[in-house]
Every structure is written in C-alpha cells, then in structure tokens.
Amino acid sequence: MNKLINKNNNLENNNLENNNLENNNLENNEFNFTNFYTVLPQHKTIKIIDIDFLTWFIGFFEANGSFEKNGCVNITQKSSDVKLLYQIKTVLGMGKVFKKCSKNETMRWQTNNTNINIAVQIALLFNGNIVTSSKLNSFKIWCEHWMKNEQFKSLIGSDFIIQTKPHPQYISLNNGWLSGFIDGNGYWKISLSIVKNKRNPINNIKMCVFTQNDIEWINNVLTVLKLGRRDGHKNVKWTISKYEEMNQIIKYINSYPHKTMKSVAFTKFCKLRNKILNKKHYGVGYEQMKLLSLEINKFY
Template identity: 30%
Template sequence: MILNTPLRSLLSQIESQKKPGGNIDFNFLNFYSRYKFHISSDLPSKEFLTWLIGFSEGDRSFIVSRRGDLSFVISQDTRDIQVLNMIQNNLKFGKVIKQGSTVSRFVVQDKIGLYLIALLFNGNLVTLHNINIYKKFLDKVNDYNNKGRIKLPNIKLSHFSVKPTLQDGWLAGFCDAEGSFSVTIYSNSNRYSIIFDIAQKNIEGQSILYDIQELFKVGKIYNHSAFNVLYYRVNGLNDTKLLFYYFDSHQGTLKSKKLKSYLLWKILHHKLLNKDHLDSTKRYSLKVLAGKINNTWD
C-alpha cells in the first residue's frame, strides 16, 4: 500500500527540524584546509567525498562505544574489500582491517583522522538519523581534541541544509549502500519484473526516500511488510530507463559490487525491451542472467 498522508505529513515535520540556513551545496572548505595541513596537498575530489558521505549515511558509521572510545567504521563483505581499499587510497588515512573470514572494515580511530572525519561530515549530512548520531559523535570528538599531548581546535557544529542533486555523487554512494537492482523472469508465463528499490527503517531515516523520489521524478513510496519500514520503488521498462541518466553519468558511477549489478540490470533491460523474453530459446538465458544480478561474486 502507498504511504498514507498522515505519515507523509509526520515525515515532513521531522525533516523540518533540521536547522535552517547554511549552504544547499556540499561544502568541503574547512575539511580541505585542514587536510592540506595534516595529510597532503593532493586533495580527494568533491565527487568522491560526496559519494563517501552518501555511502556512509547508508552504512551508519559513527561509533561511540560505552567506554567512550571513538571510531568511524564502514563494514563490507570481504569479497568487496576493494571498495574499502579505494576509500583508504582516496583519503590517505584510516586502515582496512579483515575481521573474521567474511567481514572487512575501513576504520579511523586516530586523533587526526577522527578530526578530519568530523570536519568532512560537519554540515554535509542529509538524513536526520545520521545528523542526530553525528551531533553526539562531534561532542565526543571535541572532548578528545582537548586531551593529550596533541590538542586540536574545537569544531563548531554547522547547519545541516545540504541537499543532494543529480550533479553530485551522494546518491550513488547511498545506492551503493542501500539500493537494490533486480529482475525476475517468471517460469510459468511470459511475465517479468524489473525493479529498483531502496528501503529505510525508522521515520528519522525515511524522509530521504521522498528526496530521492523528487530527484528521479519517478517511482513511488510504499509501506513494507516489515514493521516500521518504507521502500522507494521504480519498476517497469519505461520508468527504470529514467534512472540511466544518473547512473551512467560520472557523478552517478557506483563504486562497490553494485556497479556490476547495475550493468547486468541494464543489459537485461535492453533484452526485455527487445522482447527477448517472448522467445522460448532466449528466455532461460535471461532467467540465468537475472539470477546473477545480486550474486555478482563469481
């Protein structure tokens, strides 16, 4: 069922709690200034940084332990460790650590690294859920900066009014973390489905689905069968084709295993548009290809 009006209104009210003012665009001036001083004059690109922010918002990466220890963590299946290495290579700080046989993490725990992470995300977060977590994280970072032999200046909390667009990498990063491409070829008929989904739990995180719907100008938002979960869905050949403009652009390039999923999804889109699913000699191969979209490790 499509989301009801009262809940839509409630999401709008929650979104309006973000502080007014500030920049609509992502602002990395303070981060770049301190990055040059502490790390390198070879700066990470704005496209990468906006992608990283989107990816991190999907992964919920700000960690404050019960003991008060701080860390910034992005976790991935070890089979996709390349995306963690790419993050470390671009930032030139943090570590990639394998934990167990299936999980790897990009971790920042040193004082300079945490300081730069706090600067990077300050004012540049989109989802209310992550903004609230970040505020607590920033308080702890400022406490940490005032202790020990190396002291760093306090970071003043910036306004959060940034909005992603189709001209930056935030949405690609968020889809790398949260998006799902799928095709189903049914066995007992000529039917098929081609779908792009993003699901979000909790009202604080769900308002972003309306922003994404507004960016793509297509798709609908539905109640999920799971409690307190909404999902944004684009389906059908005509509507899903409208997503190609962004994901085929430089800004929209996916960087995780989702890129391979997207490319297979797009190939199947072309084959379905060409009506290959109506040819009994081709239909089985389409079904096999569809099964690989979300099983791209081979």
C-alpha cells in the same frame, strides 16, 4: 600523527583557487568541503580527492557507515568489496582495513579513536554535509565525545558549530551522494516468470533502496527528485520501476558510477533490461534471460 595544514591557510597555498572550489560546490548542489580541504594531511592535495568521490563517500557512509561513541568511524563490507575499503583508506589518507568476521566473511575500514588530527578531518568532512536525520544524530554524539578533548577543540577552532539539521535538499542527480547511498542500501533486480494463461513471460524490472524504515528519508527523496514510489510496510523501501524514471536513474548512475560490486550488477541489469525491451526473452530466449536475471539478483 600526520601534520595538518594550518586551518587558516589560504586555499591558494594548496594549488586551488577559492573561485574554483566555490564553483565545484555549486555544481554539486551545495555540498561544501572547503574546511575539510584545509586540513588534509601534508602528503595530500585538493586535486587528489575529487569532489564526486567525496559526495559518493558521504552517501555511502550514511547508508553503511558508523560514528562510534568511542570516537572512531567505520564501514563494514563483504570481503568481495575489500578493494573498495582500501580505496577509501588510500584516497582519504586515513584508517586501516582488517577482517571483521571470518564466519560472515566481512571486512572493516576504521579510523583510530586516539588520533586527534584524523578526528578533526572527519568532523570537517561531514559537518554541514549530512543528508539523513539518523546519521546526523549519531554524528552529534560523536562530535560531543571529541569536544571534551581540549586539543581537538583547539585544532578545530572556536568557530566550529555542529550541524543542527539534515540537508535533504542535497539529494540530487547532479552529485554522487545518491549513488553512494544506493551502493550501501540498494539493489538492482529483474525477475522473469511464466504465468499460466499468459502468452509471453512477464517481467519485473526495478531498483530498490532499503531505508531501515526511515520514512522521512523516503518522503524527502520523493519530494526532491520526484522519482519512484514508497513500497512495503514492515520493510519500507524506495522503488523505481517505471520506464522513464528508470531511464533517468540509469543515466545518473552512468554519470556517477557505483564503486561496490553493485557496479557489476548494474552493468548486467542494463544489458538484460535492453534485451527484455527488445523482446529477446520471448520463446527460446526465455531460459537464457532467466539465468542472466539470477546473475543480477545474487548481488541483492
């Protein structure tokens, strides 16, 4: 097992002052990784794990990750995003990456369900930082599994209290959580079509996030960000398509970039959107723009 830095050590021993950490937390809209930083493996330092990566990771995990009842955590992705899974493994210093299913070409990052030190790190990484109710519920069950282990209870300390409520107020355009959540459940899409009796092609430019019918999450994001709308009935999603709102979300993703292959889709999306706004899809440019839109939509 990796040796843990003593939980009671002052953060100055890890070459970062408490004041700097508090300022980072304030700038990132209340996400707090203070306790997690105190239990990093010995070969890690606080400066290695950037807070923007951690907020992105929390969002991505809430969209795509799983707290398993047997004590492990995992994320499954298409093989095209295997580099990201290795990046997560390297940055966090935990877990392994392996082929999940040859038929579906999927890969998985997963932690060891017998490594108590890693369980403590995971618990302190997520506790107090979970935004959605659905993921918080599975986190509670995961914690209850580990709290039956006396060594885990001893390492994590008697003052450890499992988060009781989700924190939708953490959704912000000033941290990486939303970028990670879109990486996990969202898509960028542009459709072009010629309609009879219409002089010029019509276009539909939008960003959507599927929520597995999590109406609560959509209501929270609409309340906190005041961007987008709720779409769908059977498959409810959060959609942004208005010009000014799209400008805001594009500016946000440029500041907190995607880490999956959706980053490729986003880059192509922005280029094609600019061409459409400049009327480049009219006349002879239509077929070329149509092909570009198909390139974007294949990431959907």
